[in-house]
Amino acid sequence: MSWTRKILRVNLSKGTCTPEALNMDWAKAYLGQRGLASKYLVEEVDPTCDALGPDNKLIMATGPLTGTMASTAGRYSVVCKSPLTGAIAASNSGGFLGAEMKFAGWDMIIFEGKSEKPVYLLMQDDKVELRSADAIWGKSAWETDDILHATHQDPQMRIACIGRTAEAGCLYAAVMNDKHRAAGRSGVGTVMASKNLKAVAIRGTGGIGNLEDAKKFMDAVDAGKQVLADGAVTGQGLPIYGTQVLMNVINGVGGLPAHNMRDVGFEGAGDISAEAMAEPRKSDGKPNLTTNAGCFACTIACGRISTVDKTHFSVKDKPQYHGASGGLEYEAAWALGADTGVSDLDALTYVNFLCNEDGFDPITFGATVAAAMEMFGDGDLTTDDTDGIELKFGSAEALVAITELLVTGEGFAKDLGQGSKRLCDKYKRPELSMTVKSQEFPAYDPRGIQGIGLNYATSNRGACHLRGYTVASEVLGIPVKTEQNDAEGKPELVKAFQDATAVVDSAGLCLFTTFAWGMDNIAPQIDAACEGDWSVEGCLEAGERIWNMERIFNQAAGFTADDDKLPKRMLNEAIKGGPTDGQVSRLGEMLPKYYEIRGWNPQGEVTAETRKRLSL
Amino acid sequence: MKMYIEFYASLMKYLPPGNSRFRREVKVEDSLKLNRLIECYHISPEEAHLVLVNGHYIYHEDRPNRKLIEGDVVSIWPPVAGG
Ligand code: SF4
Numbered sequence: 250m251s252w253t254r255k256i257l258r259v260n261l262s263k264g265t266c267t268p269e270a271l272n273m274d275w276a277k278a279y280l281g282q283r284g285l286a287s288k289y290l291v292e293e294v295d296p297t298c299d300a301l302g303p304d305n306k307l308i309m310a311t312g313p314l315t316g317t318m319a320s321t322a323g324r325y326s327v328v329c330k331s332p333l334t335g336a337i338a339a340s341n342s343g344g345f346l347g348a349e350m351k352f353a354g355w356d357m358i359i360f361e362g363k364s365e366k367p368v369y370l371l372m373q374d375d376k377v378e379l380r381s382a383d384a385i386w387g388k389s390a391w392e393t394d395d396i397l398h399a400t401h402q403d404p405q406m407r408i409a410c411i412g413r414t415a416e417a418g419c420l421y422a423a424v425m426n427d428k429h430r431a432a433g434r435s436g437v438g439t440v441m442a443s444k445n446l447k448a449v450a451i452r453g454t455g456g457i458g459n460l461e462d463a464k465k466f467m468d469a470v471d472a473g474k475q476v477l478a479d480g481a482v483t484g485q486g487l488p489i490y491g492t493q494v495l496m497n498v499i500n501g502v503g504g505l506p507a508h509n510m511r512d513v514g515f516e517g518a519g520d521i522s523a524e525a526m527a528e529p530r531k532s533d534g535k536p537n538l539t540t541n542a543g544c545f546a547c548t549i550a551c552g553r554i555s556t557v558d559k560t561h562f563s564v565k566d567k568p569q570y571h572g573a574s575g576g577l578e579y580e581a582a583w584a585l586g587a588d589t590g591v592s593d594l595d596a597l598t599y600v601n602f603l604c605n606e607d608g609f610d611p612i613t614f615g616a617t618v619a620a621a622m623e624m625f626g627d628g629d630l631t632t633d634d635t636d637g638i639e640l641k642f643g644s645a646e647a648l649v650a651i652t653e654l655l656v657t658g659e660g661f662a663k664d665l666g667q668g669s670k671r672l673c674d675k676y677k678r679p680e681l682s683m684t685v686k687s688q689e690f691p692a693y694d695p696r697g698i699q700g701i702g703l704n705y706a707t708s709n710r711g712a713c714h715l716r717g718y719t720v721a722s723e724v725l726g727i728p729v730k731t732e733q734n735d736a737e738g739k740p741e742l743v744k745a746f747q748d749a750t751a752v753v754d755s756a757g758l759c760l761f762t763t764f765a766w767g768m769d770n771i772a773p774q775i776d777a778a779c780e781g782d783w784s785v786e787g788c789l790e791a792g793e794r795i796w797n798m799e800r801i802f803n804q805a806a807g808f809t810a811d812d813d814k815l816p817k818r819m820l821n822e823a824i825k826g827g828p829t830d831g832q833v834s835r836l837g838e839m840l841p842k843y844y845e846i847r848g849w850n851p852q853g854e855v856t857a858e859t860r861k862r863l864s865l
Numbered sequence: 866m867k868m869y870i871e872f873y874a875s876l877m878k879y880l881p882p883g884n885s886r887f888r889r890e891v892k893v894e895d896s897l898k899l900n901r902l903i904e905c906y907h908i909s910p911e912e913a914h915l916v917l918v919n920g921h922y923i924y925h926e927d928r929p930n931r932k933l934i935e936g937d938v939v940s941i942w943p944p945v946a947g948g
Contacts (some may be wrong), residue, residue, distance in 0.1 A: 480944075481911070481914070481943060481944035482944045482945060482946045485875070485943075486874070486875075486943065486944055486945040486946060487946065487947070489874075489875065490874055490945065491947065492946075492947025492948055493947065494873075494874050494942075494945045494946075494947055495945070495946070495947040495948075497873050497887070497942075498873070498915065498942055498945060501871075501917055501920055501940050502917065502920055502922065503920050519886055519887060523874070524873065524874065524877065524886065524887070525886070528886075551947075578947075579947045579948070580948075714948060715948065718948050720948070721946060721948075724915075724922075725915070725944075725945065725946050726914065726915065726922075726944075727944075727946060730922065730924065733922075760948065761946075761948065764946040827920060828917075828919060828920025828921050829920075
């Protein structure tokens with residue numbers, strides 16, 4: 250269904266659940282999900298508020314296409330002010346929960362205030378109530394999921410929840426759904442915990458409705474699916490190899506950071522790649538990869554389901570981890586692996602299980618461990634600080650031990666749970682935090698791939714590849730190849746990717762469709778489903794509007810051009826060796842032009858003229 | 866001359882027998898052209914999506930004339946993506 254036109258407002262302080270009509274004027278300007286929820290946040294939340302205080306709000310929002318038959322149309326986003334960055338956060342997740350929310354008849358849920366005691370929201374179609382979370386508080390996300398399914402005796406119920414790291418105040422806790430899917434970045438799970446909200450359990454039995462033109466929609470959807478099936482990446486590459494196929498590619502082109510981004514190029518890349526996941530292990534003759542998996546309505550199915558060798562040191566005495574579970578995706582494999590120098594595939598898979606089980610962002614976590622490892626190597630940290638763990642680059646044992654420690658929330662886990670920015674500040678090595686706006690980089694080095702560096706610097710939620718994935722063009726040749734080491738033309742490329750991504754993230758679709766779909770495949774699906782102007786131009790204008798709205802929120806929260814920067818390591822320490830030898834990020838060349846084409850002043854502020862043009 | 870080939874993902878099936886996961890040392894005629902090398906291994910132009918020589922991307926139109934030299938590493942991927 251397109252918009253249900255109904256949202257649920259849950260006041261946790263008062264314990265009330267109140268249905269409201271969706272603001273359709275906003276829907277026609279901001280589409281849904283990331284864009285529309287951000288609009289509600291901007292209107293209702295003071296950007297300077299304490300992200301973990303009752304004045305912040307947590308919004309779970311679907312897009313107008315979520316729950317429809319469009320391919321990948323199962324997405325939802327969690328939007329709030331981030332406790333990690335202090336900027337606006339919008340974390341996107343697949344799985345099945347988003348579609349279930351639509352089937353229950355709701356576009357979004359706004360949580361406000363703070364509950365006195367732990368609660369969870371039970372949503373069964375129109376019936377919504379807050380229930381005591383006494384039985385699940387203190388439990389992992391997996392246990393919570395199991396207990397709620399058992400309590401409600403409904404295998405079809407879909408659950409989003411937080412794990413123990415969120416409860417312990419880890420600043421990069423995720424909201425997990427369907428056990429293995431995560432609204433992973435920027436600490437949206439930490440905000441959920443701060444409200445004493447443990448879970449949202451949803452069961453919807455409604456059908457499809459409210460499509461602007463159902464026939465036209467199904468034609469556009471069918472055409473879109475054909476394009477995905479015919480596309481080499483979406484029809485074959487992603488289902489067979491998953492995102493992990495990138496490990497060797499990015500290493501091969503000189504763009505894979507390693508060892509807290511001290512180096513570029515990782516010797517062990519092949520051992521933790523998609524190809525390695527698919528080959529029989531020496532130990533037990535079985536491959537790490539068990540099968541692929543898809544989210545709701547997805548015809549790509551990039552997800553990885555993996556099994557760790559039962560005799561591997563990480564799980565030897567832990568039969569609960571002997572079954573197949575959500576396996577490594579590229580970003581997790583990089584942060585937990587290359588960035589920490591660990592090339593033990595099964596160890597990374599086990600650690601990734603723990604990230605899912607207790608809901609924390611593997612990118613920020615892995616990168617924070619990597620920063621701690623560099624400090625340990627330099628003598629800034631000793632085993633006295635790390636609860637006895639020999640935190641050396643390349644040690645799978647140390648990685649496993651530190652991850653198990655994080656989940657306890659005890660000792661060094663408290664420092665580690667703050668992310669690398671606060672950790673490195675505390676131990677007086679601020680230059681070792683590989684972050685923008687306090688959020689850690691993902692798996693592409695901005696020295697080796699110029700456009701992605703500009704995207705990191707200007708991303709509204711801190712360093713993130715999913716705000717403008719220029720790697721598609723700069724390395725992978727999608728839709729067209731651009732030179733990865735050129736700075737010229739990159740401001741335009743970054744802006745185009747950022748605006749288009751904002752549309753996809755607001756529609757209910759998965760960004761991975763864009764490896765085959767252009768806006769001319771996406772816009773007709775939105776346009777047939779939704780009221781309003783959703784031509785290609787209309788969509789892209791909405792994307793630009795959303796981007797600028799997020800920027801304005803951040804400006805009001807205190808961010809300036811000074812926050813659009815990369816760590817000194819990226820600007821001054823040239824890559825040594827390999828195809829990108831001698832490169833640094835040329836952010837300074839790209840940023841002024843980027844501001845200009847965005848319609849911002851040289852200080853990076855959205856001008857009155859641009860606000861007017863975009864009706865902001 | 867001696868050089869190296871690396872085939873990844875679904876192209877691994879085109880690798881001649883050997884021990885390393887992705888890489889083989891091969892002997893080819895001097896100054897062999899890149900496209901010729903790709904054809905030798907029966908990799909179609911559509912499959913040879915990402916072609917690197919020593920880590921540098923070679924555009925489709927430059928492949929027929931690109932001369933290989935001793936010690937070059939040619940790495941080839943089919944269309945792939947992730948994120
Ligand atoms: S492409 Fe992957 S992440 Fe996206 S919806 Fe499909 S299975 Fe989920």
